[in-house]
Amino acid sequence: xxxxxxxxxxxxxxxLAGGPGGLGQAAATGNRGPWCFxxxxxxxxxxxxxxxxxxxxxxxxxxxxxxxxxxTASKLCPLKDEPWPLHSWEPxxxxxxxxxxxxxxxxxxxxxxERHAVTLLQVKDCHxxxxxxxxxxxxxxxxxxVGGKNSSPFYKPxxxxxxxxxxxxxxxxxxxxxxxxxxxxxxxxxxxxxxHFRPGQFVDVTAKTIGKGFQGVMKxxxxxxQPASHGQTKTHRRPGAISNSNAGKVFRGTKMPGKxxxxxxxxxxxxxxxxxxxxNIIYVHGSVPGHKNCLVKVRDTNLPTYRDCNKNPPFPTFxxxxxxxxxxxxxxxxxxxxxxxxxxxx
Amino acid sequence: MxxxxxxxxxxxxWLKSVYFQHHLVSVFEGCFSSSGLLRANNEEPAKxxxxxxxxxxxxxxxxxxxxxxxxxxxxxxxxxxxxxxCIERTDMIRRRKVLDIPEFYVGSILSVTTADPYASxxxxxxxxxxxxxxxxxxxxxxxxxxxxxxxGVEFCYELYNPRMREIKVLKLEKRLDDNLMYxxxxxxxxxxxxxxMKPVPHSANDEIPVNQLKVKMKPRPWTKRWERPKFNxxxxxxxxxxxxMEEAQKWSMPWIKFDMLREYxxxxxxxxxxxxxxEELKK
Numbered sequence: 001x002x003x004x005x006x007x008x009x010x011x012x013x014x015x016l017a018g019g020p021g022g023l024g025q026a027a028a029t030g031n032r033g034p035w036c037f038x039x040x041x042x043x044x045x046x047x048x049x050x051x052x053x054x055x056x057x058x059x060x061x062x063x064x065x066x067x068x069x070x071x072t073a074s075k076l077c078p079l080k081d082e083p084w085p086l087h088s089w090e091p092x093x094x095x096x097x098x099x100x101x102x103x104x105x106x107x108x109x110x111x112x113x114e115r116h117a118v119t120l121l122q123v124k125d126c127h128x129x130x131x132x133x134x135x136x137x138x139x140x141x142x143x144x145x146v147g148g149k150n151s152s153p154f155y156k157p158x159x160x161x162x163x164x165x166x167x168x169x170x171x172x173x174x175x176x177x178x179x180x181x182x183x184x185x186x187x188x189x190x191x192x193x194x195x196h197f198r199p200g201q202f203v204d205v206t207a208k209t210i211g212k213g214f215q216g217v218m219k220x221x222x223x224x225x226q227p228a229s230h231g232q233t234k235t236h237r238r239p240g241a242i243s244n245s246n247a248g249k250v251f252r253g254t255k256m257p258g259k260x261x262x263x264x265x266x267x268x269x270x271x272x273x274x275x276x277x278x279x280n281i282i283y284v285h286g287s288v289p290g291h292k293n294c295l296v297k298v299r300d301t302n303l304p305t306y307r308d309c310n311k312n313p314p315f316p317t318f319x320x321x322x323x324x325x326x327x328x329x330x331x332x333x334x335x336x337x338x339x340x341x342x343x344x345x346x
Numbered sequence: 347m348x349x350x351x352x353x354x355x356x357x358x359x360w361l362k363s364v365y366f367q368h369h370l371v372s373v374f375e376g377c378f379s380s381s382g383l384l385r386a387n388n389e390e391p392a393k394x395x396x397x398x399x400x401x402x403x404x405x406x407x408x409x410x411x412x413x414x415x416x417x418x419x420x421x422x423x424x425x426x427x428x429x430x431x432c433i434e435r436t437d438m439i440r441r442r443k444v445l446d447i448p449e450f451y452v453g454s455i456l457s458v459t460t461a462d463p464y465a466s467x468x469x470x471x472x473x474x475x476x477x478x479x480x481x482x483x484x485x486x487x488x489x490x491x492x493x494x495x496x497x498g499v500e501f502c503y504e505l506y507n508p509r510m511r512e513i514k515v516l517k518l519e520k521r522l523d524d525n526l527m528y529x530x531x532x533x534x535x536x537x538x539x540x541x542x543m544k545p546v547p548h549s550a551n552d553e554i555p556v557n558q559l560k561v562k563m564k565p566r567p568w569t570k571r572w573e574r575p576k577f578n579x580x581x582x583x584x585x586x587x588x589x590x591m592e593e594a595q596k597w598s599m600p601w602i603k604f605d606m607l608r609e610y611x612x613x614x615x616x617x618x619x620x621x622x623x624x625e626e627l628k629k
């Protein structure tokens with residue numbers, strides 16, 4: 001059992017280290033180095049403004065806020081900023097997606113009077129962070145890293161902050177990787193808007209599902225449990241049998257109680273009904289995994305059924321400073337707009 | 347002017363009506379003291395008339411225009427971004443500019459026409475009493491109840507559904523409760539309304555009449571135990587034995603009204619939203 005090596009290492013470090021400083025963090029993280037080699041790490045737990053005076057904290061906060069406002073403003077005109085060569089869309093090319101915030105759900109009516117529920121996804125401060133050519137990624141596809149909502153730089157590791165600094169963009173709360181074809185690469189620092197998607201298109205939305213914690217087998221896997229009465233002794237929500245005597249073992253992957261939720265799941269083939277260009281909101285059909293105000297990853301569908309619906313999108317992305325002037329609301333053909341008169345049947 | 351009033355209305359009971367109070371003040375405003383003037387006009391020794399009691403008229407009690415904000419505009423207390431409510435409100439206001447959604451409360455009698463693809467004349471009409479207003483934002487609903495040919499019928503309509511053609515208030519009034527679901531267990535006469543009833547006229551600035559009707563119920567069992575304090579129903583005439591009413595009080599939770607976490611003060615929100623909605627509607 002390798003556990004005892006770790007215990008000895010930890011005991012040894014405790015004897016030697018003593019003080020409140022780094023307590024053998026190497027041992028605690030499960031490093032299985034040579035068990036008699038004791039390393040003293042200075043991992044002091046402190047937060048960014050613990051040793052700063054109040055004035056300095058306020059100053060730093062204001063400074064970073066101004067800096068990031070200036071950065072966002074400087075990136076508002078990507079087409080005038082020597083963009084990378086733009087290509088036109090071909091069937092088979094893949095373009096970037098977006099990172100959006102799930103605001104909530106709303107009913108939406110079509111011109112026939114049918115009612116659908118739609119989710120609002122707001123695209124807030126979405127920028128392209130980094131381009132990784134296919135050689136560095138996996139040899140086949142190039143990728144673009146995209147970042148979502150702005151957040152504070154003080155609780156991020158330096159490695160992450162370097163990426164943001166290089167792109168010239170404020171630090172983001174969520175960054176995801178999108179596999180992209182070579183004709184759709186975009187210069188890092190370009191802002192992305194909701195008009196990147198158009199009504200009538202289909203998208204896939206990926207997000208972390210709501211975490212339910214440790215759950216029993218009835219909630220997690222939908223087991224039926226046992227009856228409430230008729231002699232059941234202390235057995236109402238238990239799994240019952242987990243295997244048979246033929247196998248003589250429990251197979252891997254047997255459904256049992258455990259942590260439920262808080263995992264990435266994708267909702268496929270969701271229709272985009274409406275785009276609000278003023279607030280950058282996408283109205284997407286049905287429900288989307290995740291809680292309200294969570295960050296989601298939105299991209300064009302890979303489903304073969306909707307391959308024809310995603311033709312001629314804004315390629316590689318929608319540039320706000322281009323010649324195209326979009327109205328405030330873009331609707332799908334079938335959507336009932338509230339400025340129209342009431343629906344009547346003939 | 348004074349002599350004629352003195353002769354006619356000796357007992358001063360007419361002072362109680364507001365109109366006459368107004369009039370009195372305007373008459374007496376010019377005088378320093380009423381008793382002095384009385385003596386001056388009189389030649390014969392007159393019976394002592396006590397001076398009229400001073401009338402205090404609250405000049406601030408003017409006719410205030412009634413502010414009504416439809417309850418679906420008030421956002422629920424959740425962790426949603428206020429931007430979502432703003433966007434919903436713009437859509438709601440756009441719909442209100444096309445379809446006139448009148449002010450109504452639970453207990454008012456409405457007549458609703460909707461577009462129906464399966465009807466012969468493509469419309470469907472219903473008259474009933476509003477027993478419940480639910481939902482917030484675009485999904486706001488109201489339930490109308492009526493008894494047609496002996497059968498109780500309830501319709502749940504969405505306020506912002508594009509198929510709604512017309513919503514008319516036939517009788518605007520409030521009841522003692524916010525939720526009249528107990529009409530299902532009440533005698534049918536309390537839920538029957540004439541489909542062809544004429545609208546009762548109502549002026550814009552009067553206060554909404556509260557109907558103090560206490561409804562008689564069918565024999566128990568009911569769909570819900572309406573006597574329990576959780577429903578807090580004022581509008582039922584309970585003919586239950588006292589023992590049952592006392593037993594129902596066992597389920598009362600008197601600590602709830604002290605629970606500060608349940609408080610949701612919407613007064614400021616309501617004012618802001620009312621201003622916003624009114625400005626947009628006037629455009």
